[in-house]
Amino acid sequence: MCGIVGLFLKQTQLEPELGALLSEMLVVMSDRGPDSAGFAIYGDGQRGQLKLTVSGANEAMLAEAITDLGHALGETPASVLRDTHAVISIAARDEQQAREWIAARNDLSFVGAGARMELYKEVGLPAQVARRFGLAGMSGSHGIGHTRMATESAVTTRGAHPFSTGLDQCLVHNGSLSNHNGVRRVLQREGMTFETENDTEVAAGYLSWKIREGATLKEALTHSLADLDGFYTFVVGTETGFAVLRDPISCKPAVMAETDAYVAFGSEYRALAALPGVAKAHIFEPKPATVYAWERH
C-alpha cells in the first residue's frame, strides 16, 4: 500500500507552518503505511555550506561521532541532533572527505545531503516518527513524506522512504517496480552507487543519473516512463522543485490540491482535508503517464 504526502509552498507566508502541516498529513496516512515513515524538509541553506543527514544509534553516540568528524575536518561542524538522526553542516568543499569518513564508520548511515534538504526516516508508526524528529516544529519551502507498508524489501530504517541519491534530491514511491534489478545494474555501470536492495532507491538513482547527465527534473521523469516498469506514484523533491508522476495505468491513488499558496499531494483526499483553504482549492487527480512539475525561484 504506502501513503504519500507532499506540500510545496508557492509563497513564504506558510513556511513556518510547513512541518506542522506535513506532520498532520503524514499521520492521517498511518493506515496506508504503519511500519515506517520518513520525510524530507527543504529548509534554510547557506551558500557554500552543505547539510549532511546521518543516522546512528542515539544522540549521544551521534554527538561523539560529530566530534570525531571535527578532528578529521580540522574543526567541529555545526550540527542539530534529532533522536537517531543528525544534520551536520559542513563546507561544501569538504563533502567528499566527510562522505568517505561516514562510509568508513559502521555505526553511521548516510541518509541524504543537500544545500537545503534534511531527511529523516525511521521504523514505527508515522505519529511516533514525526514526534521523535520534531517534524511539527520544522519550517521550510517544501516537504515530502511517506508512510510505508513494505512489500519489496525489509522493514528497516534504510528501507524507509524518502530515498536520496543526489544533492537535494529525494523521491518517495507508492507501488513496486519489476525491473529494478536490471536498471540498478545499468546505473551501477554508470557509476551510481546504492545503499540498499530497494526498488525505490533505483528509481531515485535513475532520476539522479538523468539529472547528472543534463536532464531537467521534468525530462528525467519523462524518460523514466520508458525505462522503469511496474506500478508507481512518485513524488520527487529538488532544491527548488516538486514533481509528481503516475504509471501509465494509474495503479496507485493520487489526489492533489492547488491554491495560490501551495500545491499539495496526498495518496487520499483525507490527507489534504485539514490544509488551510483546501475547501476552495483546485482538487484534481494527476493523469496517468503525465509529468507534473512545479518550480519556485
Added chain:
Amino acid sequence: MPRFDLATVPLRELNAALHALAPTTNETHWAVANPGGKHAIACGVDAPVTIDVDGHVGYYCGGMNKHATIVVAGNAGVGVAENMMSGEVHVRGDASQAAGATGCGGLLVIDGNASARCGISMKGIDIVVKGSIGPMSAFMAQAGNLVVLGDAGDALGDSIYEARLFVRGSVASLGADCVEKPMSAEDKAVLQDVLKRAQLEQSVEAGAFKMFGSARGLYHFHVDNVDAY
C-alpha cells in the same frame, strides 16, 4: 432528522444506525457533516432513505447501496457507489477512479468529472457523468448504461461484454473489441430514460450522443489466435 457530525462521532456509529433501519422507517432523511474524506461512508444501506453528505468523501461511499438516495455535496474518492444494487448516488463534485464499479443497478450521477476506470465491470448500473471520464472506463462492462456528457479518455470499453456507452463529446481511443454502433430507436429510448432519471431530459438532446458497445469479437476463442497462448 438524524444528524451525524463525523468530526465528533465515529463513522461506525453512523453506518450501524443506517444498517439498523427497517424498510418502513419514518427516519427518511439523514444528514452527515464533516465527512473529511473518510472511507466507506453510508455503505451497505438497505432502506429507502435520503442521506445528505456535506463535504468530500473517501473510498467506497454508498457501496452496495440498495434503495437509498445518497447525495454527496463534494468530491468522492475511489469506488463511489461500488456494487450498487438499486437507489441513487449523486456526487455534486468530481469522482475518483472506479466510480460505479461492478454496479448491478440503480443510478449514479456525477456532476463533475470521473477519473480512470469509471464503470469498470458494470453489471446493470446506469451512470451519468456530466463532465468527462478518464482512461480505461467501462473496462469489461457487462450490462447497464454509461452516459457521458463530456469526453472519454483512452481505451474506452476495453474487453467489453455488453452495456451501452453513450458519449456526447470526443473519445480519445477505444479499447479492444469496443466499437461505435448505430443507435436504434430502442437504444435511444433507453438513453432518454436515463437522462430523464438524471433530470437532464430538458437540457440534453439524446441525438447528440454517439453509442459504443461490444463488437463481440472476444466472445469466442478464435483459432487464428492460438499462437498467442
